[in-house]
Amino acid sequence: MSVINGVTVHTDCIYFRGDVPCTPNKESGYVCADCPVYTPVQTRILIIKLGAIGDVIRTTPLLRKIRVTYPQAKITWLTHTPAILPASEIEEILKFDLASVVYLQNTSFDILFNLDKDKEACALHDSIRAANKFGYTLHNGVAYPSNSLANHKYLTGIFDQLSLENKKSYVEEIFEICGWQFNHEEYIFNNHQDKGFTWPFNQSKPVVGLNTGCGDRWTTRLWSDEKWVELIGLLQQKNYTVVLLGGESEDARNKRLQAATQAVYLGYFKLEQFINLMYQMDVIVTQVTMAMHIAIALQKKMVLLNNIFNPYEFELYGRGQIIQPDKTCECFYRGTCKLGTSCMEDLPAIKVAQAVKDTLDPVVTPAGEKQ
Missing domain, CATH: 3.40.50.2000 (Glycogen Phosphorylase B;)
Structure with missing residues (x-):
């Protein structure tokens, strides 16, 4: 909690924006001093999954596991394709650009999941402050497992023989990288049925x-x-x-x-x-x-x-x-x-x-x- 000119400010609240009024203030007039929906962030989580679109979509089951494991988490997701992600389920969706990188490199997280082996993603794994890091780092200028949890997925990506022998699904593997067991958590996705689209064929x-x-x-x-x-x-x-x-x-x-x-x-x-x-x-x-x-x-x-x-x-x-x-x-x-x-x-x-x-x-x- 901070006090500015006698006014209480909860910068740790999951709704707090800092540059504009938060949603509870805008919609209900609540202020920090006596806000009934004040929710302090307990865990700050960064997901780095840049692309392609299909790989971003099939990473969304992780959101279900995160919400169960860390119910008061603030999730930030860095990607090339922000529009494909479910905005209602993620507090902060960032497009991969210079502005986002500068911001992230000056922010601290409790957990960082880097699920891409792109060099720029691995470099961000190394340069962003986080207490716990999972996924891929840089080693000799190339992608490398950040810890042993990523070993299986890493090896199947660099040796065809091991990839052919693999019996794990992609979603199972990314759960494993993050230290969890996959229990058939579904994707989170918007079907856009509320947009009023009409389709002229026999259903x-x-x-x-x-x-x-x-x-x-x-x-x-x-x-x-x-x-x-x-x-x-x-x-x-x-x-x-x-x-x-x-x-x-x-x-x-x-x-x-x-x-x-x-x-x-x-x-x-x-x-x-x-x-x-x-x-x-x-x-x-x-x-x-x-x-x-x-x-x-x-x-x-x-x-x-x-x-x-x-x-x-x-x-x-x-x-x-x-x-x-x-x-x-x-x-x-x-x-x-x-x-x-x-x-x-x-x-x-x-x-x-x-x-x-x-x-x-x-x-x-x-x-x-x-x-």
Whole structure:
């Protein structure tokens, strides 16, 4: 507590801003001397998770664990993509820039979680004051485990042989880095259903969203137009509403697929609207890309097409299936196929269509277990 000109000021309150009135003052006229909602911060926590968007999204389950473990924590999160984070669950979301770095290097924290191996993130781990630090530091100018809790995730990231043997999901690994056990905590995410978006397609029958792209980095994940056309036909035969999903880079492909099949394609949208469109789906078919992370965060049923990644990496929370080509992939974590043609072409459309049906209508055994 401080007293300025006879006025009590609680700079340690979780609501206190310092530069503008806090929300309790603005909305209810409360002042520090007799504020009924005064909540002193007991633990100051910094999360460094810069990007990419999908990795930021799948780090949000940590927020649930933090709130249980440290109920009066003030959480600060540094990232390249502030808009993707749930603002209602994080007291301070900072964009990675010079202003944020200067501020953080002159602030003290009780706990710092650096979950990125980028050199700039590791440098911040070393230069920001915190009583307890987890994740990755710099050693000889490269990323290195800050303590033994990060050893497993670190080693699977630098040796393909260990990565292939890994049986832990990404979310399980980041919980481990922070010193916790993962208990299937869900993502925290905004579905933007309150924004008033409307969607002109038939939702009276099952709606299947097909996310047809995968980004530019790992093009070995791509499925050909011919495969998508075949899958769309099979799904339409089952009387499903098929909606094509994607961003600007998928626009040309989705227009071709729409022309060939009459599947629904509404164009590409800004992120909030795209997220809400995905929220309308009953099941989403996607490759390993940002849309996969969004689908998991929205708690959607999903059919995940995978070839080059370790399938154990993905936590689908029991709501999806991972479907892989009939041919064994020989290009683990490679952006281009060393054989000249992607094994994704050995993934039959009928296999994916069956997975969609099984995901929408799982078979229940006499014991009540889904198959």
